[in-house]
Amino acid sequence: xxxxxxxxxxxxxxxxxxxxxxxxxxxxxxxxxxxxxxxxxxxxxxxxxxxxxxxxxxxxxxxxxxxxxxxxxxxxxxxxxxxxxxxxxxxxxxxxxxxxxxxxxxxxxxxxxxxxxxxxxxxxxxxxxxxxxxxxxxxxxxxxxxxxxxxxxxxxxxxxxxxxxxxxxxxxxxxxxxxxxxxxxxxxxxxxxxxxxxxxxxxxxxxxxxxxxxxxxxxxxxxxxxxxxxxxxxxxxxxxxxxxxxxxxxxxxxxxxxxxxxxxxxxxxxxxxxxxxxxxxxxxxxxxxxxxxxxxxxxxxxxxxxxxxxxxxxxxxxxxxxxxxxxxxxxxxxxxxxxxxxxxxxxxxxxx
Amino acid sequence: xxxxxxxxxxxxxxxxxxxxxxxxxxxxxxxxxxxxxxxxxxxxxxxxxxxxxxxxxxxxxxxxxxxxxxxxxxxxxxxxxxxxxxxxxxxxxxxxxxxxxxxxxxxxxxxxxxxxxxxxxxxxxxxxxxxxxxxxxxxxxxxxxxxxxxxxxxxxxxxxxxxxxxxxxxxxxxxxxxxxxxxxxxxxxxxxxxx
Numbered sequence: 223x224x225x226x227x228x229x230x231x232x233x234x235x236x237x238x239x240x241x242x243x244x245x246x247x248x249x250x251x252x253x254x255x256x257x258x259x260x261x262x263x264x265x266x267x268x269x270x271x272x273x274x275x276x277x278x279x280x281x282x283x284x285x286x287x288x289x290x291x292x293x294x295x296x297x298x299x300x301x302x303x304x305x306x307x308x309x310x311x312x313x314x315x316x317x318x319x320x321x322x323x324x325x326x327x328x329x330x331x332x333x334x335x336x337x338x339x340x341x342x343x344x345x346x347x348x349x350x351x352x353x354x355x356x357x358x359x360x361x362x363x364x365x366x367x368x369x370x371x372x373x374x375x376x377x378x379x380x381x382x383x384x385x386x387x388x389x390x391x392x393x394x395x396x397x398x399x400x401x402x403x404x405x406x407x408x409x410x411x412x413x414x415x416x417x418x419x420x421x422x423x424x425x426x427x428x429x430x431x432x433x434x435x436x437x438x439x440x441x442x443x444x445x446x447x448x449x450x451x452x453x454x455x456x457x458x459x460x461x462x463x464x465x466x467x468x469x470x471x472x473x474x475x476x477x478x479x480x481x482x483x484x485x486x487x488x489x490x491x492x493x494x495x496x497x498x499x500x501x502x503x504x505x506x507x508x509x510x511x512x513x514x515x516x517x518x519x520x521x522x523x524x525x526x527x528x529x530x531x532x533x534x535x536x537x538x539x540x541x542x543x544x545x546x547x548x549x550x551x552x553x554x555x556x557x558x559x560x561x562x563x564x565x566x567x568x569x570x571x572x573x574x
Numbered sequence: 575x576x577x578x579x580x581x582x583x584x585x586x587x588x589x590x591x592x593x594x595x596x597x598x599x600x601x602x603x604x605x606x607x608x609x610x611x612x613x614x615x616x617x618x619x620x621x622x623x624x625x626x627x628x629x630x631x632x633x634x635x636x637x638x639x640x641x642x643x644x645x646x647x648x649x650x651x652x653x654x655x656x657x658x659x660x661x662x663x664x665x666x667x668x669x670x671x672x673x674x675x676x677x678x679x680x681x682x683x684x685x686x687x688x689x690x691x692x693x694x695x696x697x698x699x700x701x702x703x704x705x706x707x708x709x710x711x712x713x714x715x716x717x718x719x720x721x722x723x724x725x726x727x728x729x730x731x732x733x734x735x736x737x738x739x740x741x742x743x744x745x746x747x748x749x750x751x752x753x754x755x756x757x758x759x760x761x762x763x764x765x766x767x768x769x
Contacts, residue, residue, distance in 0.1 A: 293746075337718045345720065366720045387720045500657075503689050506682070507595050507656045539658055 281329065283359060287311040288401065289330040291321050291339055291347070292365055300393045301334060308398055321347055325357055332361040332401050337387075348384040361385045361404035363397070494552070497544040501558035504536040509562065520567050525559075533559065585644045587761050588651065588669050592694050593676035594686035595655035598715040601744040602676060603634050603650055606754060609747065610636060638758065641765065648758060657689060664697050672709035672761040673698075674753055676744075677732055679714050679722040684731065691732050709760030712739040713753045718746075 288310045290301050298314060305312045315324045317339070325333065333351070335344040348362045364387035386400045509516050512532060519525035526533060540555045548554070591599040607618045616635035634650040653663040675694065677687045695705045712733045714725055725741060733739055738756050742749025 337720055337722070345722075364720050366718060384720075499685055499689070503657050503686050506686055507658070510596050511656070535658060 287330040291335040352383040587671040594690040597678040598744040599652040
């Protein structure tokens with residue numbers, strides 16, 4: 223029986239087959255201290271965890287296998303194309319299937335999961351995976367939608383345990399590099415031999431408990447079935463008598479089309495914190511609708527020039543809603559803008 | 575209040591989709607418009623600027639059936655969500671029968687959500703309404719974005735009275751009809767109570 227040193231990939235010959243007890247040994251090539259234990263009945267190659275390795279090895283993952291839990295034929299097809307041209311094995315799990323059970327069975331190196339997967343959110347799956355000692359090495363990439371490719375984009379604050387995320391329209395140009403980055407940064411042992419019926423695992427630290435195969439309970443989401451009803455028929459049977467006549471309405475009254483009058487001055491006693499919050503919301507709104515101008519202004523140092531109309535409009539609103547004593551004493555509006563510029567600048571530098 | 579036209583035997587109800595800018599209010603209406611039986615809907619009016627923001631409102635009439643021989647029509651409106659357009663929002667809220675609050679689930683829009691729900695409460699009060707007495711549904715939209723805040727946290731912040739709420743991904747239609755059905759149900763029950 224043999225095992226593979228995770229540090230130098232040296233094949234270790236074992237004279238004794240460890241049964242219930244772990245065996246301590248040293249790699250003859252790199253001198254790494256190893257702990258070897260036997261795992262019976264797993265469909266994976268012998269692997270070992272090095273003394274210096276941070277995580278003990280679980281049954282090996284298939285480094286060439288990527289699983290996609292993604293809604294929509296078009297997205298799945300795009301992912302398949304990208305993966306297969308690079309030699310990855312592509313497996314899918316669809317709505318209604320238990321993703322965790324499939325992960326146990328398929329043991330992919332990476333999971334690509336829709337953030338809005340019907341039964342369970344992508345980030346909830348990421349959290350579940352990270353809690354499982356036998357699955358936590360799986361790389362997780364969240365697949366996110368984006369509403370406007372150019373204007374409406376922000377960096378997420380948290381990926382809930384996922385390694386990365388990719389937006390739907392960047393599958394073709396970003397997904398592969400993200401997968402490679404995950405695989406490259408993981409010090410995961412690579413299986414080199416055919417799957418045996420018995421697996422020997424070595425680890426410097428006490429091995430994890432045998433994988434516990436537990437059913438994954440998923441909460442039904444409050445929005446109900448994933449496919450929305452397409453009409454309202456039948457919904458109000460107890461409330462309404464049906465009538466199927468065509469109805470066409472006119473537009474609402476003309477007075478609704480008038481331009482909004484200037485906001486009235488609001489004397490708000492909630493003072494400084496309210497003023498600060500209002501200032502942040504105004505700049506947040508400006509940013510939301512002027513994404514390109516914002517980035518251009520920050521990049522070229524012309525933020526106030528490029529957006530002077532919006533900034534002036536926002537200032538008027540701010541001054542109309544904040545008590546004049548506060549407006550005069552502290553310019554929270556300007557502070558909020560400067561703070562926003564700093565944060566966005568840092569974000570742009572991170573992305574670059 | 576719902577407008578009852580006795581000669582035409584019609585009841586017209588006004589439902590307003592309220593919420594912060596670019597939160598998905600228009601997308602809700604667009605999806606409803608796209609997926610509703612042509613015989614049940616009128617022309618959708620959308621007044622937006624070139625940059626796609628809703629400047630004044632969107633409007634979609636829907637016919638649902640009859641109550642006691644009166645045709646029931648729902649007029650769906652959205653408001654401009656940006657904090658700048660408070661006057662338009664007040665105007666659109668006049669005569670409202672039910673409100674759907676479309677919240678943007680992203681963490682960075684939490685303050686804008688809070689501001690918007692407070693603004694809704696205040697604007698209703700100015701017109702003699704109370705949010706607690708009106709049919710009201712909350713929709714947490716953009717659940718598929720990575721920075722979505724948990725529903726528990728959103729409920730604590732935006733929906734402390736525990737109004738019915740739904741998670742949604744409006745461009746895909748998830749949660750859209752569920753939200754509409756719930757608000758329509760509440761409005762109809764209110765009308766029935768009144769009659």
